[in-house]
Amino acid sequence: MGWIPYLLTTAWLLPLASFLIISFFGQKPGLGGRGSAHVATGAIILSFTCALIAAGLWLYLFPISSSTEHASHLTSGALPRISSREPKQECTLAANRSATELKWCKTHEPQRDLTKFAKHDNSRHEVSFAGSHSSHEDGPSENTAHFPVPTLAGTWWVFAEFGQLKLPIGYYIDALTILMMVMVTLVATCIHIYSWGYMSEELQDTVVDHEITRTDGLPPVVRPGRFHRYFQYLSLFSFSMLGLVLASNLFMVFVFWELVGICSYLLIGFYLERPAAVRAATKAFVVNRIGDFGMLVGIAAFWAATGTVAFTDDSQRPGLFTVAAQLKQFVGEQASAGLKAQGTYLASPGSSEDTQSLTYFLLLLGGLGIFCGCVGKSAQFPLHVWLPDAMEGPTPVSALIHAATMVAAGVYLVGRFYPALTAEALFIIAAVGTVSLFLAGTMALVAKDIKRVLAFSTISQLGLMMFGLGIGGWVAGLFHLITHAFFKALLFLCAGSVIHATHTGDMTQLGGLVRKMPWTAMTMLVGCLAIIGAGIPPWGGLSGFYSKDAILAQAYLLASYGGLLARIFLGVAVLGAFLTGLYIFRLWFLTFAGPSRDPNRLDHAHESSPTMLAPIVTLAVLSVIAGWTVPATGISIPGLLLQADSRPHAFTKSSLWPDWTVPPEADSHAPEIHGPASWLAFSAGMLGVLTATIFYGLRWLDAKLIARLFPIPYRLLWNRWFIDWLYEKVIVTITLRLAQVVAWVDKQIIDTILDGAAGAIRTFAFTEDLFDRRVVDGAVNSIGHFAYRLGSELRRVQTGLLRQYLAIVVASIIILFCLSQFL
Amino acid sequence: MLTKRNLIGVLLGLELILNGANLNFVALGSPTLSGASPGLGLDGQLIALFVIVLAAAEVAVALGIVLSFYHLHGVIDVDEANELKG
Numbered sequence: 001m002g003w004i005p006y007l008l009t010t011a012w013l014l015p016l017a018s019f020l021i022i023s024f025f026g027q028k029p030g031l032g033g034r035g036s037a038h039v040a041t042g043a044i045i046l047s048f049t050c051a052l053i054a055a056g057l058w059l060y061l062f063p064i065s066s067s068t069e070h071a072s073h074l075t076s077g078a079l080p081r082i083s084s085r086e087p088k089q090e091c092t093l094a095a096n097r098s099a100t101e102l103k104w105c106k107t108h109e110p111q112r113d114l115t116k117f118a119k120h121d122n123s124r125h126e127v128s129f130a131g132s133h134s135s136h137e138d139g140p141s142e143n144t145a146h147f148p149v150p151t152l153a154g155t156w157w158v159f160a161e162f163g164q165l166k167l168p169i170g171y172y173i174d175a176l177t178i179l180m181m182v183m184v185t186l187v188a189t190c191i192h193i194y195s196w197g198y199m200s201e202e203l204q205d206t207v208v209d210h211e212i213t214r215t216d217g218l219p220p221v222v223r224p225g226r227f228h229r230y231f232q233y234l235s236l237f238s239f240s241m242l243g244l245v246l247a248s249n250l251f252m253v254f255v256f257w258e259l260v261g262i263c264s265y266l267l268i269g270f271y272l273e274r275p276a277a278v279r280a281a282t283k284a285f286v287v288n289r290i291g292d293f294g295m296l297v298g299i300a301a302f303w304a305a306t307g308t309v310a311f312t313d314d315s316q317r318p319g320l321f322t323v324a325a326q327l328k329q330f331v332g333e334q335a336s337a338g339l340k341a342q343g344t345y346l347a348s349p350g351s352s353e354d355t356q357s358l359t360y361f362l363l364l365l366g367g368l369g370i371f372c373g374c375v376g377k378s379a380q381f382p383l384h385v386w387l388p389d390a391m392e393g394p395t396p397v398s399a400l401i402h403a404a405t406m407v408a409a410g411v412y413l414v415g416r417f418y419p420a421l422t423a424e425a426l427f428i429i430a431a432v433g434t435v436s437l438f439l440a441g442t443m444a445l446v447a448k449d450i451k452r453v454l455a456f457s458t459i460s461q462l463g464l465m466m467f468g469l470g471i472g473g474w475v476a477g478l479f480h481l482i483t484h485a486f487f488k489a490l491l492f493l494c495a496g497s498v499i500h501a502t503h504t505g506d507m508t509q510l511g512g513l514v515r516k517m518p519w520t521a522m523t524m525l526v527g528c529l530a531i532i533g534a535g536i537p538p539w540g541g542l543s544g545f546y547s548k549d550a551i552l553a554q555a556y557l558l559a560s561y562g563g564l565l566a567r568i569f570l571g572v573a574v575l576g577a578f579l580t581g582l583y584i585f586r587l588w589f590l591t592f593a594g595p596s597r598d599p600n601r602l603d604h605a606h607e608s609s610p611t612m613l614a615p616i617v618t619l620a621v622l623s624v625i626a627g628w629t630v631p632a633t634g635i636s637i638p639g640l641l642l643q644a645d646s647r648p649h650a651f652t653k654s655s656l657w658p659d660w661t662v663p664p665e666a667d668s669h670a671p672e673i674h675g676p677a678s679w680l681a682f683s684a685g686m687l688g689v690l691t692a693t694i695f696y697g698l699r700w701l702d703a704k705l706i707a708r709l710f711p712i713p714y715r716l717l718w719n720r721w722f723i724d725w726l727y728e729k730v731i732v733t734i735t736l737r738l739a740q741v742v743a744w745v746d747k748q749i750i751d752t753i754l755d756g757a758a759g760a761i762r763t764f765a766f767t768e769d770l771f772d773r774r775v776v777d778g779a780v781n782s783i784g785h786f787a788y789r790l791g792s793e794l795r796r797v798q799t800g801l802l803r804q805y806l807a808i809v810v811a812s813i814i815i816l817f818c819l820s821q822f823l
Numbered sequence: 824m825l826t827k828r829n830l831i832g833v834l835l836g837l838e839l840i841l842n843g844a845n846l847n848f849v850a851l852g853s854p855t856l857s858g859a860s861p862g863l864g865l866d867g868q869l870i871a872l873f874v875i876v877l878a879a880a881e882v883a884v885a886l887g888i889v890l891s892f893y894h895l896h897g898v899i900d901v902d903e904a905n906e907l908k909g
Contacts (some may be wrong), residue, residue: 780890800905802833810825 004054005152008181011050014247015239016029018043023234033203034038034196036228040235041192048185049635051178058178062150064639149174149646153248153312164307164317170248172311179637180245180412183482186622187489188402190237190615194493195230197612198500202227210503212274219515221273228304230270230394237263241405250299250309253416257295257373257409261288268393280389287386291376298369302420304364311416324363324420325646331360355532360422367425370417371432378410381436385724386713387459390445391451391505397498398451402458403489408481411465415478418469423652427660430470434572435464439721441579445586446707446717450495450505453587457531457580458488464576470550471558471569472652472662475641476550482637483543483626487530490619491584492737494524497612498591502607502815507590509598516605519613522594523620528588530623532581532685537678546627548577549678550638553668556677561663574684581688586703589696630665830889834882835852839850839879 024035073109155170171177176621201207202225209221240259247253260444262285269281284494302320303309305327312319318326374380379387391398394511401407414421414429444456461484468477497520498513499505514521526542533548552573596602607613629636645665652662668674695703707714719725824836851857852867893899 798908800908802901802904803828806825 007050011047012242014043014047019235026228029333036231040231044189048189051181051185055178055182152583157463167251171246175640184404189398191400194615197609209781214600233266252799267397277392280392286387287383290374291373294369294372298366301362301366306360321419364422365410367421374410379459380432384459388452388455399489399492403485412483426470433463433466438572443578443720444583473554480547480636483547487527487623490527493616494520497608502601510591511594512596514592517607523616528584537682543626552681553674553677557673558669577681577684580687581685582692585689585692586696590797826899
């Protein structure tokens with residue numbers, strides 16, 4: 001047990017070491033070239049090894065099998081093979097009895113294991129059970145009890161201390177952390193290795209950038225190769241993301257959050273000679289600033305509500321998650337007992353029972369603030385505009401941003417703060433996720449650039465994750481995050497392979513590449529199948545099948561309780577599955593199938609080098625198997641995630657909107673929920689694929705015809721629902737106007753005042769100078785002048801005539817004698 | 824001494840002045856002029872002796888100066904020694 005924090009911290013710090021080494025010695029000839037790639041890749045491979053060993057230790061210490069019944073029950077919907085063998089696992093919708101059983105195994109079995117292992121623990125590392133206090137006292141019959149979650153938390157170093165507030169550098173490890181560490185290091189390793197091939201052009205001393213079109217007939221831009229710089233940024237990026245995953249408090253979260261942001265800025269703007277890349281990097285940074293502003297507010301609100309930045313309890317005070325859980329429970333009880341009218345907790349903070357209601361209000365504010373940051377980072381609806389533009393960066397960077405680091409950070413953070421999010425905040429999350437899911441899915445339909453389609457797809461899939469998290473599908477949402485990381489990285493690396501071979505990402509110039517690049521085409525097909533969640537519902541399928549089904553099952557469960565909104569949510573999610581199938585196979589058919597639209601590109605194309613293909617194939621394999629359960633052990637990603645799930649098996653009610661009630665996630669695995677949901681997702685996805693095949697695969701119908709038939713929707717989609725246009729015209733214009741006004745005020749008024757002040761001071765100084773010169777200096781000079789004149793007059797006395805001197809002496813003596821005689 | 828331009832002459836004049844002073848010492852120191860005094864009554868002679876000794880030393884130094892002055896200027900005219908005039 002003591003080893004896990006050390007291992008994970010090592011995994012976290014190794015990329016930092018690599019970053020520092022390349023920073024300091026990158027200019028040296030050895031490290032300037034492939035040496036830097038060796039250092040960075042070595043570091044990330046070691047990180048991955050550490051994370052993998054830690055994961056193994058974790059599984060050994062906190063075996064999933066201790067709650068085998070529960071785990072198998074959970075995955076029974078996703079893995080019908082097991083469920084068919086266990087017919088006794090019947091979970092009704094009322095679910096009271098089975099829920100109690102579930103919680104029984106969950107509460108008691110792991111605890112026994114944990115207490116056994118806690119003995120080996122040294123005092124530095126705290127093993128804690130989030131919410132275990134309540135479950136101990138209330139016993140298994142209480143529905144509101146929280147599940148104990150095996151957690152390792154500790155502090156390496158207290159960065160700063162301000163009175164009560166401590167800012168520690170520490171770690172918070174639960175199953176989610178372990179999973180994220182493995183996923184991030186694995187995907188990052190693949191991308192590092194892939195970059196050896198993809199970025200090999202940068203190894204040259206001078207690189208000619210053909211992407212920049214010089215209209216004025218100037219020669220193309222020539223710049224020095226920046227191979228080591230690229231790997232330096234990659235290392236920093238990995239370090240930041242791992243730090244965010246490992247963070248034990250809000251302070252660390254914010255620091256690494258911002259580091260991730262700056263890394264993405266640096267890498268999106270990697271081709272800094274291209275104006276579009278610079279614009280995209282700036283756009284990403286500025287849009288993220290908007291989200292991060294909300295995040296700062298959220299952190300402040302959490303701090304105000306709980307008085308601490310730490311997630312878990314320490315010796316002095318309870319942590320954020322404990323306080324939030326208690327508070328939510330209290331408010332929930334009050335609301336259900338009818339002691340206070342629903343909604344009053346939010347409507348009148350500061351009235352009666354002021355502290356509790358105020359704190360609840362702060363908790364809601366904090367949750368929304370954190371989510372605001374996640375909206376920026378994960379490119380959700382209002383702030384999604386930066387992600388498509390971010391395609392200006394090198395393709396492996398896009399893969400990293402889209403799969404393992406930047407945008408995954410947002411979803412991860414929502415998952416991490418789940419215990420502190422109130423029901424109202426979750427509703428907002430679900431709503432934002434739904435809107436993003438739909439908008440981005442439709443935008444992807446008309447995009448022409450291969451990477452842009454994938455970018456919209458990412459927004460859409462992230463929306464699906466947010467939606468899943470918001471409607472209570474914590475395991476489902478994070479499961480989809482993991483599987484999505486694999487297949488989206490795969491899709492991007494394949495797209496990079498295409499771009500590397502043909503030097504274009506424009507699908508109107510591609511086509512027929514399947515003959516030239518069979519490996520890329522086939523692996524990309526695997527990625528496409530994974531992202532649409534291909535599989536046969538009763539048996540199983542690729543990784544995306546399980547995770548997407550889990551989210552849709554939760555949506556279906558929600559909808560089964562009625563309510564218009566829940567039905568809309570489900571409808572949009574199913575529509576999203578249809579759109580996914582459509583746009584991703586449109587992409588595949590346009591790129592790989594059919595005739596080539598630009599023979600030059602096709603002739604030029606070639607299969608990528610093994611350095612690039614190896615990571616692609618690895619990711620393809622992972623995209624297939626990530627959703628499966630390891631035979632005989634019951635180890636699976638959702639099983640591991642379930643271990644970190646601290647929620648009680650209860651309906652989550654909103655005290656503000658009485659209609660909004662989220663059912664517990666475990667209920668969604670009931671066959672009568674999961675089955676239809678699975679078929680729904682399957683048929684929607686297949687319908688999408690079919691449509692794509694008709695239009696782009698077999699070309700029975702011409703897509704251009706449809707676009708001409710419906711010009712208005714086409715223009716709407718082509719212009720991305722005019723959201724960018726709106727921002728450009730309204731927000732940017734207003735901002736620029738405001739900036740102009742401010743500049744005018746600055747120039748005309750403030751500058752005038754400043755200039756006037758400066759002039760006045762100058763005049764004063766001039767006068768003072770005159771006084772100084774004339775009066776002060778004059779007096780001093782005239783004294784000197786007088787002494788000089790006196791000296792030069794007296795000079796004449798000294799004639800140098802010895803006899804004259806003697807005569808004067810004699811005369812003086814005589815005069816003195818006379819004086820002495822007569823006076 | 825004041826009228827001589829020759830350095831040696833000046834020195835000669837100086838010696839004469841000193842000797843004059845000696846005479847004064849001896850004469851004014853004699854009991855005949857100053858009356859009885861305690862002690863041996865040889866104060867005047869004693870100071871005269873000191874002056875003679877010092878004069879001898881002074882002449883030695885002065886002649887050295889004269890000699891080097893002569894080496895420097897080739898003449899021993901006092902009025903030529905005016906390098907330090909203002």
